[in-house]
Amino acid sequence: MAGERRSSKAGKRTADRVYEDIRRGILTGLLKPGERITEELLAERFGASRTPVRSAMVRLAGDGFVEMTPRSGTIVKQRSPREIAEIYDVRALLESEAARLAAERHDESDLSTLKTVQDELDALAAREEKTEPVIEKLSMLNRDFHHAILAAGRNTTLTDSAVRLMEIGFLINTYARFGCDEIERSLSDHRKLLAAIETRDGAWAEAIMRSHILGARNSLADAVDIPRTSAPKRVRRRD
């Protein structure tokens, strides 16, 4: 019996709230990969019924955050180091193209957005204390920066594909694992990227972005157990 929890917020669907919340839970690591999710439990936590929770689950499954096995249950999707490396490889492919397009197609508005985000990023990174919320904010701004470049590329399909990968990639909260020097390297890349885009040098922008993302992958490889090259997987025979 739990139907009295009424959101004062007008127009917001319960299913959306649940979706956002589970998603955030996965991204922040509150829900760990492999962990089982039972609909009833979540329904209770949200003061809602199972219906919107189920709807949220289906969406999350489509987005690759959870895995629903027909009559068995739903678990938070766990990704192998190899898959994580793959995500970075594909992001490098997509976003380097986007960077090239951004250099060629951007307008003043795009540039101003990029500069604003980068300024905030620089300001925040200049502060000495790297507390949890600061790291969080840095991650957000970093995401905004990449989004802005995608937007400047003027290809919504490309943007959607890349964003999709970015979002699931962030569940490892990249910056949290990076050291300060790593953050500095990242921001340096951003500045170069900005210069390349501003001068409309597509080839340069493309190269920087590819290097930026593959560099991030390899930094991550130092922290986690990720193949430095996503390649082989030759071992495919009968195990």
Next chain:
Amino acid sequence: MAGERRSSKAGKRTADRVYEDIRRGILTGLLKPGERITEELLAERFGASRTPVRSAMVRLAGDGFVEMTPRSGTIVKQRSPREIAEIYDVRALLESEAARLAAERHDESDLSTLKTVQDELDALAAREEKTEPVIEKLSMLNRDFHHAILAAGRNTTLTDSAVRLMEIGFLINTYARFGCDEIERSLSDHRKLLAAIETRDGAWAEAIMRSHILGARNSLADAVDIPRTSAPKRVRRRD
């Protein structure tokens, strides 16, 4: 076959049946873009309740086949010519990379699959009558060929991203619009691709695939009203 559709066995779950059926309806043009879909109507058509229909809708929305606006309703997603062109551009990017990887990483099994599919394709194309079901079968085999190359590339993330775009792209049933010479061109590309992969010439495979897909886009541009280059979108300023 490469893809792992959740419902490899006969759909025990009603939601899956509904999903597949609506999807097919959209792909075959039975449900036209912009057309409104009411849950109750579909529920009646399938002899099911609204629950599985809703679940299917959410999945379809996630896959980009329909568009659900919060309290208003669901319509079959309509794509602008520009968006269709974009899809081809991104496919060219992803699948050319996959072709390169396939050339570098494939094993005997991949090659045999590719050859089998291509043989069937050749055999079918050799027949004179280009009836509706023949065209349909050609489309299917073409899709299998591309899937096989993706599989040989050994990057599931790349594969998923590309397949996603392929599926929504097929709703225009490409081959149906192509003339016979266009089919011949396509098969010729496939044969070259096969040769490039077999000789493990990654750069060549990549180039052929890019040319293959961008060529298809431009052929489509002749038939439909698609920009030959997806580029500009120079935002019309105040006319």
Next chain:
DNA sequence: GAGGCGTTATTTGTATCCAATGAGGCTCGA
């Protein structure tokens, strides 16, 4: 006759209920 407003009516979103099924525990036997 056209446009704005109120009402009706269809349709979505959520809750609850029932059936089916896989999982895990328990018992019985070797």
Next chain:
DNA sequence: TCGAGCCTCATTGGATACAAATAACGCCTC
């Protein structure tokens, strides 16, 4: 004591019921 099979139970999938909201319609007014 350990294993196999059965049985209970928790959990998912689907159906129905209900509330809220938007869209459609008609009516009234100008």
